Amino acid sequence: MRLEKIVFAGEFVEPFGAINRPKAWPSFLAQVDEINLQARVIMESRWKVVPRDQNRGATFIAQSVIKQNLWQSYVASGHPGWLFELFVNESRGLSFFGVT
Structure with missing residues (x-):
């Protein structure tokens, strides 16, 4: 997919903590x-630990993949239009490399 900058965000305290501070x-x-x-x-x-209530877009996408079998569509086309406003609002709190 040739992605150069990626933020992995989720509730994974231990794994993300280990990646960020392995010692x-x-x-x-x-x-x-x-x-x-x-x-x-x-x-x-x-690798950013983010509570579920601050990462609702990912939760909605995961639910639609599981419930509606939309396995490939998001990879090919990006986030769904019905989540545009949610992603815009979430992105204001998660600027790419401004995260701490």
């Missing part, structure tokens, strides 16, 4: 190494 999470070293190996094709990435 603080030594028991996750094998998983962090594997993730870094797979993510080597991405020029820049951030």
Whole structure:
């Protein structure tokens, strides 16, 4: 897909904590190494722990994939139009590399 900058956002406190601060999470070293190996094709990435209520767009997409079998459509065409306003509002709180 040739993506150069990606923010991974989710409720994954332990895995994302281990990726961001591997020395603080030594028991996750094998998983962090594997993730870094797979993510080597991405020029820049951030791993951001985000509560579900601040990442509702992803939750809605996941539910529509499961309930409506929309497995391929979002990868090919981007987010659905019915979520445009939600993504705009969420993006104001998650600027790409302004996240901490």
